[in-house]
Amino acid sequence: MSASVTDFVATEARFGAHNYEPIGVVLSRGEGVWVWDTEDNRYLDCLSAYSAVNQGHCHPKILAAMVEQAHRLTLTSRAFHNDQLAPFYEEIAALTGSHKVLPMNSGAEAVESAIKSVRKWGYEVKGVPDGQAEIIVCANNFHGRTLGIVGFSTDPGTRTHFGPFAPGFRIIPFGDAAALEAAITPNTVAFLVEPIQGEAGVIIPPSGYFTEVRELCTANNVMLVLDEIQTGLGRTGKLLAEQHEGIEADVTLLGKALSGGFYPVSAVLSNNDVLGTLRPGQHGSTFGGNPLACAVARAAMRVLVDEGMIENAARQGARFLDGLRDIRANTIREVRGRGLMLAVELHPEAGRARRYCEALQGKGILAKDTHEHTIRIAPPLVITTDHVDWALERFAAILTQDFS
Structure with a gap:
């Protein structure tokens, strides 16, 4: 007899660290926008593994690239060249307009790599006194879970009892260009910021904010580092979220959808100055830039463009947003x-968003709560008009429901 949902959950609870609180569903397969649980119930995935599955679950072309490469060569370490790394560099640089690429694995590794790189640039190029480099970040940021990153988080849940933390970070409000201007000193080497704060609840800055930010960073010789790990690769209806205001970052961080959900792949993209300071032996990763990762990432980028997923995200996103805003429910504060x-x-x-997510599960939709009262919605970019309309009917039914 196969294990039940209760068995799977109980086994996880018995052996696993309790650092997650998943919705009570046990998934076993996926295709496109759909996932199925162990009892063969079908759900529309409205989380996309926090935007890692932009291309849809188990995209056949990415799968084929992964299988083909896995039969040939998976890992060499960077002690040797491999025949997938150079084409990956060339293709991601052409796609994003970048000059230098540093391949890593997880998004958090990309953030940590950027922090190291901009500090090194600050000391060796900008002339900041050794040990005094400052990086400005925003309140309610989310850049990962490593010790270095949680040290500049403002979320008590990510910080409490994990200290002491490394110095060198200044925290300002998100979306406030005047606060950025006031925080910059001669020792400021970078401003690290998400174009849209995802984990905070999809917080979008005021129009024109990033235009001002770009001007301030340029005027003060500060590197603008955009964490596009969630917002990049089509999620916002543009290849990169920076394009909504027509700016270019000095350093761009990509991850998640860079592999289409098949494998951990991330990258730091920059101009020559920042990554140009790194020398052999000063930074690296055994798995970063491995041939399997590069082959997967090349396919993941290719299908995004070739299959019009970015344009589809813009169209279907507008339809989804309008439909959510049309729902007349006393529970809704803002969409x-x-x-x-x-x-x-x-x-x-209206109560915790989690209970609405659990109710949506009963309607065949998987979404996730964040910050107590917010439901995040981020389906794969292959979603169709029919899917959106189907989902909106179910969101309307749940959001107008009386849970009292």
């Missing part, structure tokens, strides 16, 4: 979004 990065914020008196 926000750009492309297929959406959120419904509930009034506190």
Whole structure:
């Protein structure tokens, strides 16, 4: 007899660290926008593994690239060249307009690599006194879970009892260009920021904010580092979220959808100055830039462009956003979004967003709560008009439901 949902959950609870609180579903397969649980119930995935599955679950062309490469060569370490790394560099640089590429694995590794790189640039190029480099970050940021990163988080849940933390970070409000200007000193080497704060609840800055940010960073010789690990690769209806204001970052961080959900792949993209300071032996990763990762990433980027997923995200995102805003429900405080990065914020008196997500599960939709009262919605970019309309009917039914 196969294991039941209860068995799977109980076994996880017995052996696993309790650092997650998943929705009570045990998934066993996926295809496109759909996932199925162990009892063969079908769900529309409205999380996309936090935007790692932009290309849809188990995309056949990415799968084929992975299988083909896995038969040939998977790992060499960077002690040797491999025949997938150079084409990966060339293709991601052409796609994003970047000059230098540093391949890593997880998004958090990309962030840590960027922090190291901009500090090194600050000391060796900008002339900041050794040990005094400062990086400005935003309140309510989410850049990962490593010790270095949680040290500049403002979320008590990610910080409490994990210290002491490394110095060198200044925290300002998100979306406030005047606060950035006031925080910059001669020792500021970078401003690290998400174009849209995802984990905070899809917080979108005021129009024109990043235009001002770009001007301030340029005027003060500060590297603008955009964490596009969630927002990049089509999620917001543009290849990169920076394109909504027509700016270019000095350093761009990509991950998640860079592999289409098949394998951990991330990258730091920059101009020559920042990554140009790195010398052999000063930074690296055994798995970073491995041939399997590069082959997967090349296919993942290719299908995004060739199959029009970025344009589809813009179209379907607008339809989804309008449909959510048309729902007349006393529970809804605000609906926000750009492309297929959406959120419904509930009034506190409506109760925790988690119970709405659990109710949506019963309607065949998987979404995830964040920050107590917000439902995040981020389906794969292959979603169709029929899928969106089907989902909107179910969101309307749940959001107008009386849970009291």
